[in-house]
Amino acid sequence: MREITIREALNEALQEEMKRDDAVILFGEDIARMQGAFKVTAGLLDMFGEDRVIDTPLAETLVVGGAVGMAMAGLRPVAELMFADFLGIAMDQLCNYAAKMKYNCGVNVPLVVRTACGARGSGMHHSQNTEGWIQNVPGLKIVMPSTAYDAKGLLKSAIRDNNPVVFFEQKTMYGLKGEVPEGGDLVIPLGKADVKRQGGDITIIATGGTVHEALAAAAELEGRGISCEVVDPRTLLPLDHETIIESVKKTHNVVIVHEAPKIGGIGAEIAAVIAEEAIYELESPVRRIGAPFTPVPFSRPLEKAYVPDRERIITTVMELLSPEGV
Amino acid sequence: MREITIREALNEALQEEMKRDDAVILFGEDIARMQGAFKVTAGLLDMFGEDRVIDTPLAETLVVGGAVGMAMAGLRPVAELMFADFLGIAMDQLCNYAAKMKYNCGVNVPLVVRTACGARGSGMHHSQNTEGWIQNVPGLKIVMPSTAYDAKGLLKSAIRDNNPVVFFEQKTMYGLKGEVPEGGDLVIPLGKADVKRQGGDITIIATGGTVHEALAAAAELEGRGISCEVVDPRTLLPLDHETIIESVKKTHNVVIVHEAPKIGGIGAEIAAVIAEEAIYELESPVRRIGAPFTPVPFSRPLEKAYVPDRERIITTVMELLSPEGV
Amino acid sequence: MVTISREDKIGLYRQLVLNRIFEEKTIELYRLEGIPELPHSNLGEEAIGVGSCYGLNADDYVVPDLRIRPALITKGVPLNEICADMYGRLGGTTNGRATSHHMGYPSLGVVGTSGIIGGHLTISAGFGMASKIRKDKRVTLCFFGDGGSNRGDFHTSINFASLKKLPVLYIISNNQYAEGMPVESHISIKDIADRAAGYSMPGKVIDGNDVLEVYREVQDSVERARNGEGPTLIECKTFRLRPHCEAHPETRSQEELDEAWKHDPVPRMEKHLLHEKILTESEMGDIRKEYTRQVDEAFEFGKSAPYPPVEELYNSVYDGEAEWVRS
Amino acid sequence: MVTISREDKIGLYRQLVLNRIFEEKTIELYRLEGIPELPHSNLGEEAIGVGSCYGLNADDYVVPDLRIRPALITKGVPLNEICADMYGRLGGTTNGRATSHHMGYPSLGVVGTSGIIGGHLTISAGFGMASKIRKDKRVTLCFFGDGGSNRGDFHTSINFASLKKLPVLYIISNNQYAEGMPVESHISIKDIADRAAGYSMPGKVIDGNDVLEVYREVQDSVERARNGEGPTLIECKTFRLRPHCEAHPETRSQEELDEAWKHDPVPRMEKHLLHEKILTESEMGDIRKEYTRQVDEAFEFGKSAPYPPVEELYNSVYDGEAEWVRS
Numbered sequence A, B: 001m002r003e004i005t006i007r008e009a010l011n012e013a014l015q016e017e018m019k020r021d022d023a024v025i026l027f028g029e030d031i032a033r034m035q036g037a038f039k040v041t042a043g044l045l046d047m048f049g050e051d052r053v054i055d056t057p058l059a060e061t062l063v064v065g066g067a068v069g070m071a072m073a074g075l076r077p078v079a080e081l082m083f084a085d086f087l088g089i090a091m092d093q094l095c096n097y098a099a100k101m102k103y104n105c106g107v108n109v110p111l112v113v114r115t116a117c118g119a120r121g122s123g124m125h126h127s128q129n130t131e132g133w134i135q136n137v138p139g140l141k142i143v144m145p146s147t148a149y150d151a152k153g154l155l156k157s158a159i160r161d162n163n164p165v166v167f168f169e170q171k172t173m174y175g176l177k178g179e180v181p182e183g184g185d186l187v188i189p190l191g192k193a194d195v196k197r198q199g200g201d202i203t204i205i206a207t208g209g210t211v212h213e214a215l216a217a218a219a220e221l222e223g224r225g226i227s228c229e230v231v232d233p234r235t236l237l238p239l240d241h242e243t244i245i246e247s248v249k250k251t252h253n254v255v256i257v258h259e260a261p262k263i264g265g266i267g268a269e270i271a272a273v274i275a276e277e278a279i280y281e282l283e284s285p286v287r288r289i290g291a292p293f294t295p296v297p298f299s300r301p302l303e304k305a306y307v308p309d310r311e312r313i314i315t316t317v318m319e320l321l322s323p324e325g326v
Numbered sequence C, D: 001m002v003t004i005s006r007e008d009k010i011g012l013y014r015q016l017v018l019n020r021i022f023e024e025k026t027i028e029l030y031r032l033e034g035i036p037e038l039p040h041s042n043l044g045e046e047a048i049g050v051g052s053c054y055g056l057n058a059d060d061y062v063v064p065d066l067r068i069r070p071a072l073i074t075k076g077v078p079l080n081e082i083c084a085d086m087y088g089r090l091g092g093t094t095n096g097r098a099t100s101h102h103m104g105y106p107s108l109g110v111v112g113t114s115g116i117i118g119g120h121l122t123i124s125a126g127f128g129m130a131s132k133i134r135k136d137k138r139v140t141l142c143f144f145g146d147g148g149s150n151r152g153d154f155h156t157s158i159n160f161a162s163l164k165k166l167p168v169l170y171i172i173s174n175n176q177y178a179e180g181m182p183v184e185s186h187i188s189i190k191d192i193a194d195r196a197a198g199y200s201m202p203g204k205v206i207d208g209n210d211v212l213e214v215y216r217e218v219q220d221s222v223e224r225a226r227n228g229e230g231p232t233l234i235e236c237k238t239f240r241l242r243p244h245c246e247a248h249p250e251t252r253s254q255e256e257l258d259e260a261w262k263h264d265p266v267p268r269m270e271k272h273l274l275h276e277k278i279l280t281e282s283e284m285g286d287i288r289k290e291y292t293r294q295v296d297e298a299f300e301f302g303k304s305a306p307y308p309p310v311e312e313l314y315n316s317v318y319d320g321e322a323e324w325v326r327s
């Protein structure tokens, strides 16, 4: 099958949805003429014009607030927050407006906020995974794809969804290639996890960039006789309990991985769900792998030590499955 | 012993710390002349003057951002965010500035942000418990007291702490009385949980207002022959693993309660810690009780159904301990 | 400038009276027996909402703040529904999920807002942008107070609106106070409307207690906006005659209040109508009677409507099925 | 108005040259071999940081943004430490934890800031408030760009600074662009400084490429601030001669760039010094040589300093013991 990058997959999704529905418009800093900091909106200004691909001033309250207004007025804006770190600026517009207006007055807010997350040599203010900041906010959905296929299908669904969806794109993965069928209407329902690899001994639940670390770890562990199942929730809110619990019931062991700090991250919710719904199935303690509880460091060796990688997954799996010592 | 309200306890803490240290100043909307929306700063303007009790315009970015600047300049500001719902406005100043400046340049940010949380008949924008929004943010500490004694001792510690501390005050509890010794220097270390009631059959870990619901449930359950231990973490970040795990090891059953929505709340982190550190100790699944995943409703019967109460705790405990049916 | 017909003067007056009676009733009921939704009274500020919205098209957008209920009532939101929302009952706009304070009424262009003051300013720019994109000729009226104008959203919203020539009117009710803070203690300039110059957009200071002036000036700016000439910042000077909310004590001096009452917009309009021989005292009495009855009925409706079933709590969090909100 | 001595003119010139050489070296090294910290060059904008900070007291506060390194260097931050930070090595200010972009240098009054542009405006008001409370006569210089001025913090910060007459200077480097956005596409007024009028504070538009004008105007406002007369908004017109960052291609026309280079602040100052016979060509050559050596050495230091041990990752998250950050 055809292989394209995640960047291209996202661009195709935007293009297709903009063609399908005039109400879809793009709104953000430097997304029109400059085509976005990561070029996800390349070509779209030429294709759809200034009324549908709209550059904004440097003002994230406006990027999100303005998009919320447009959504309430019946458009389907896709706002871009250049970096996920900037979510903090627009939390009020997102969490107190977008998330609550349906409850407040019955109006749908069909908004997507796309944003680039993850560490990539830029230091503490341009590297964060901030999905944990909004996981306790009723009214939002949260999506985090790990492949080109998922990126395309989930973004198209997010745009069609009548609820505010925050869509996290791991910036190290924009260039990652994957199979995506040419043509057709690739739509992946929100709220459905994907088993990225089947296995019998242990479940590794991983999100975003760490999915690929989990798959690499699983390949390596295969050689050591350990069969790992890799589950990618893809949608973090709502979480697909069914797929997660099913996998845990099959393997009886579980490791949860994400790039955000471990404490208070999405892994806490996943671990809690397992502790509530499948505790008797477990043959070893739940284990979470996340970043340490520090800002994202700049220096290369520090950043490398910070971001959870395949080595840490392998070590953790070995510890869990052979508790007498690795 | 002398009994005073939580409001009075907080006021005493502020007063004592302001007397002890000239660097302590108060900053917020309507805190000086109007003495705060909940009158916590009553009398302090008269006592300490306009340079130390400072009214600000309606601008939460300034309330927190300005306080961060003062803290970096060497003062010890206690900022008041009138409602915890307003945290979203100042998330950038709090999470990307206050929380990270020590890592960025070695400077301490001895800031306290006091804020009123919880449902009390005011609807979705003045009722939230937003501690879950910041539990994934390295650099912050989070405190949530449940008694007058704790409120005083923890606020005094928070003010002396060299790190940014967000201090949640449940607004239904301002008038709640409790024993607080007269005089002395009541200081309770951050990061230490408190066992509010000893018990042997099950641990109820509860925060803020729900501590009192847990205690009421425990009293009721006592009559049914069930002995509940009630643990109040008091500090949510960092969490006191030791006290929690010790209690779970003693009772082998656990229910976690908070007022914020269950999904993605602080209960997730607590459940995850137990699933990681004490899973073999458990004789029943972990159970969390939190609000449903909806905005806080306004109408009385809806709000009543929304906020976790003693009934839900009792039912949950009964379900856990007699799984064959209550 | 717009000239105002006799009929419209009567129409404006009727709205003033209706709103005044609604406020008086609210204050009275709150004092006598309480109301679940804590009233933040607009008594004395009615002319702003009434004058601004009286001449709007049905599909124009109104983005209200806490104290601008007269805008909603003038836009046509049914009193019964407002009252049901105030009491958290069925029959309102959200079956008790939300207060009336920040209610939306989509079919009348009334945009739901937030109790977290000032966020609705950027939202308003979004509505304006939507109208610009769709060329639908709608205008958006965004209402806020002197206090609310201090949120950063003021700056980001009007800069964008002016840049893009959005059809948005930013209408400030400067009632001299934000809770306990007198305006000079929280705003560094005398006339907030003067800030418009810094955004290359017109700013006007008008008498917010003169419903005719409000009507004329707003209509003038509405026309400008509809013609694609962009936004206007309109500062309506007025005075908050009641405490911030009915649960608060009055902290201001009696002199200050007495002086302010002299500018009460309702008798002022009455004087005008009498002088112009548009209405007689007795006709005015009839109008008051008519609305007193209507308002009484609305409160009766609100108070006696049933509470929503607990199930309602779980509705309208998400569009589509969302069983999991029960968690 | 301040008059500028011969010595100070030489001092200003030396800082300009030092900063220019530092920038040129940065650009060259990035192109040849890469630098871990992506350079956002201030080439052509040096006069603003230099002229603003040259006359400050050692304990005055400087709150920088991304592109105002000349302010830091003029304040006295050692080149070696800047370079070590750029390379993420030991020997810098944070042992690799943070970049040099938003470094703080507390002992020199340099306030650490954030890569999230604009948040430092409210922080600056806090510094000003602290000085007012302590009556310490320090002034705070807050630097930001045309783009950054669009954050809501601009509004909330200067309103408060003006209200309280805080000793804060808001200094805008209007370099005509915010990333790809020309200033007229994101700001609704020609001169941002005109916005000051809306806050009852002085605003000045000055030539940001004339280091003498910058020095004089800033000193003037510093004096005002120190005397308790409050803040000033100073817009320095300049031009970003390089792309937004060194990883981006140039997207502007050659004509536009050629025109801008004509106003390069460094030759401009050289012409002045020659004309006034303050320095000769050969003395200038010596200064350039001296700084070329210093800058080379600093980069050598930065590049060859050891990487921090992984342990460093866990330091300075909290004050006091915090084993739990390892989680």
Ligand SMILES: Cc1ncc(C[n+]2csc(CCOP(=O)(O)OP(=O)(O)O)c2C)c(N)n1
Pocket: B029, B058, B059, B060, B082, B086, B089, C066, C067, C115, C116, C117, C118, C144, C145, C146, C147, C148, C149, C173, C175, C177, C178, C179, C240, C244
């Ligand atoms: C963001 C935010 N900050 C503070 C409050 C608390 N508060 C409610 S009304 C009010 C005063 C608002 O003043 P103004 O905008 O002038 O409106 P007015 O009450 O005078 O009509 C304040 C501070 C709030 N609801 N939202």
Ligand SMILES: Cc1ncc(C[n+]2csc(CCOP(=O)(O)OP(=O)(O)O)c2C)c(N)n1
Pocket: A029, A058, A059, A060, A082, A086, A089, D066, D067, D115, D116, D117, D118, D144, D145, D146, D147, D148, D149, D175, D177, D178, D179, D240, D244
């Ligand atoms: C809050 C925020 N929004 C967006 C960005 C991305 N960004 C970095 S620099 C920049 C342009 C800033 O323009 P300006 O303030 O004029 O400074 P200049 O780059 O021209 O020096 C942008 C948009 C950011 N870092 N922070």
Ligand SMILES: [Mg+2]
Pocket: C145, C146, C147, C173, C174, C175, C176, C177, C178, C179
């Ligand atoms: Mg007001």
Ligand SMILES: [Mg+2]
Pocket: D145, D146, D147, D173, D174, D175, D176, D177, D178, D179
């Ligand atoms: Mg610029």
